[in-house]
Amino acid sequence: MIEVGRSKRAEQAYAFDDIAIVPSRRTRGTEEVSLSWRIDALTFDFPLIAAPMDSVMSPQSAITLGRLGGLGVLNLEGLWTRYADPQPLLDEITGLADPATATKRLQEIYAAPIQAELIGKRIAEIREAGVPAAGALSPQHTAQFASAVVEAGVDFFVIRGTTVSAEHVSSAAEPLNLKQFIYDLDVPVIVGGCATYQAALHLMRTGAAGVLVGFGGGAAHTTRSVLGISVPMASAVSDVAAARRDYLDESGGRYVHVIADGSVGRSGDIAKAIACGADAVMVGSPLARATDAPGRGFHWGAEAWHETLPRGERVEVGSVGTLEQILHGPSTVSDGTMNLVGALRRAMATTGYTEVKEFQRVEIVLG
Numbered sequence: 001m002i003e004v005g006r007s008k009r010a011e012q013a014y015a016f017d018d019i020a021i022v023p024s025r026r027t028r029g030t031e032e033v034s035l036s037w038r039i040d041a042l043t044f045d046f047p048l049i050a051a052p053m054d055s056v057m058s059p060q061s062a063i064t065l066g067r068l069g070g071l072g073v074l075n076l077e078g079l080w081t082r083y084a085d086p087q088p089l090l091d092e093i094t095g096l097a098d099p100a101t102a103t104k105r106l107q108e109i110y111a112a113p114i115q116a117e118l119i120g121k122r123i124a125e126i127r128e129a130g131v132p133a134a135g136a137l138s139p140q141h142t143a144q145f146a147s148a149v150v151e152a153g154v155d156f157f158v159i160r161g162t163t164v165s166a167e168h169v170s171s172a173a174e175p176l177n178l179k180q181f182i183y184d185l186d187v188p189v190i191v192g193g194c195a196t197y198q199a200a201l202h203l204m205r206t207g208a209a210g211v212l213v214g215f216g217g218g219a220a221h222t223t224r225s226v227l228g229i230s231v232p233m234a235s236a237v238s239d240v241a242a243a244r245r246d247y248l249d250e251s252g253g254r255y256v257h258v259i260a261d262g263s264v265g266r267s268g269d270i271a272k273a274i275a276c277g278a279d280a281v282m283v284g285s286p287l288a289r290a291t292d293a294p295g296r297g298f299h300w301g302a303e304a305w306h307e308t309l310p311r312g313e314r315v316e317v318g319s320v321g322t323l324e325q326i327l328h329g330p331s332t333v334s335d336g337t338m339n340l341v342g343a344l345r346r347a348m349a350t351t352g353y354t355e356v357k358e359f360q361r362v363e364i365v366l367g
Contacts (some may be wrong), residue, residue: 013235014366016263022363025352026104033345037280039257040188040209042132042155045069046341047274047314051284052136052160053302054078054090054098055097055295059125062147064292064323072281073158076135076149077302080122083110093314094298095185112306114141116148134190136160138177138302150187151233159191160261162223162303162311165199176355182207191192193261195231200243213240214262214280223303226311233263234364235275239359241277261264266336267343274344289337290323311333320342356363 001007008186031150037047050057050065052075055064059080062072089109096102119135126133135149136158149157158179182189192212194200201209211237215223224230239257248255260273261282273281288299297319303312320326320337329339353359 003069006210013232015232016159016234016269018232018366019234019272019276019364021271021275021347022365022366023349023351025364027169028352028354029350030342030345030349033348034355035341037356039155039280043141044071044132045279046327046344047268047280048340049134049280049282050287051196051261051282051301052076052078052158052298053288054080055288055299055301056284056293057287058294059122060282061287061290061293061323062133063131064124065131065287065327066326067128070327071132071134072126073134073136074154075302076119076122076137076145077114077292079109081114081118082110084118089331090294090296093300094296099313100297103310105195106305107307107310111307114145116145117120119145119148120152120171121254123149125151125155130254130258130314134158140180142158146181150185152180156209157185157187159189160193160212162193163199163229164192164212166204174260178203178208179206189257190257191365192259194240195236196318197239200258201247204243204247204251208256210238210257210259210279211244212259212261213237213278222313223311226309231262231300233260234272237273237278244277264363266269267340268336269361270340270344272364274356274359277360277363279356279360283318283340286337286340287323288317289320290326291319292323293319294342306359330352334348 002104004010022091035046037044048356050072054074057072057074065072123133132155134156135154138161142159187207190210191208193214200211237260244256244258257279259280259282260278265285270281285299288295299317300314301312326338327341327343333339348359351362
């Protein structure tokens with residue numbers, strides 16, 4: 001612990017930029033590396049999940065990602081469940097020049113009510129394409145729309161917020177009982193974010209299949225500026241991985257997946273997240289750079305349209321290639337924004353690991 005003045009002590013924590021991966025074993029050929037990731041009954045070709053953000057995932061981009069071997073999560077509180085045809089609004093959002101005007105207009109656009117029938121329609125569209133379907137709700141709307149999500153036949157139900165606790169206390173509304181809710185569902189639930197060992201342990205005890213680590217929306221949220229809340233991701237992922245290990249013993253063998261969600265902007269961050277203990281990584285801004293992403297070079301998340309206290313903004317991230325090129329290459333740039341899957345494969349081969357689970361044990365250093 002570090003003394004912060006005379007009355008406060010703080011723990012030293014580290015971000016992905018503070019650490020580096022150390023090759024300490026004999027190298028491997030990339031053809032020897034397997035990136036497959038299995039959660040519940042499904043296996044994916046690589047451990048990347050697309051973040052449920054309107055600038056990243058539409059039903060069509062979720063289908064494309066599924067066919068490429070990954071998992072796309074649709075935001076079930078976004079434009080696709082508020083409007084029958086959201087394309088004109090997407091065109092408007094990406095065409096707004098002034099950031100202040102963009103925030104106000106986002107609040108107006110997202111004030112439209114969520115329609116349960118559109119939730120079913122969008123999920124059905126993804127399922128009919130023959131790829132896994134996943135949808136995300138915030139804790140505030142989970143109880144209201146859960147039945148519509150489950151009836152639509154999702155493969156994964158994601159409950160995602162800035163910070164999600166196993167027990168929310170409120171005198172204004174009936175809080176969501178996560179443990180009872182998950183127990184009653186017939187589909188696996190991924191829940192978060194969280195940033196500490198204890199918070200993660202509580203979420204694991206609810207029966208969740210996976211826990212999201214971090215606040216998500218790193219490139220597009222201003223939570224640190226607005227609320228003073230932030231999380232250095234290398235330390236957070238490592239702490240939650242320790243909770244996973246202890247819960248495995250406590251539960252008699254029940255494994256909960258740790259999914260890094262936030263501060264993942266380049267392919268190197270993906271490798272570092274897994275090196276710190278993550279089983280998979282949820283990515284937003286890297287996929288928002290796809291020419292076929294809904295945001296067409298712009299990126300925003302749910303925090304940006306909060307009706308009273310926006311904690312995010314629409315940012316321009318640019319476009320570098322198609323979704324397939326960003327995931328599988330070939331890359332035409334050298335900054336880690338393309339061929340994310342290939343870069344992870346190369347990092348593992350260079351350090352001598354052939355399985356993602358093994359790569360969690362790779363050596364890291366500060367600096």
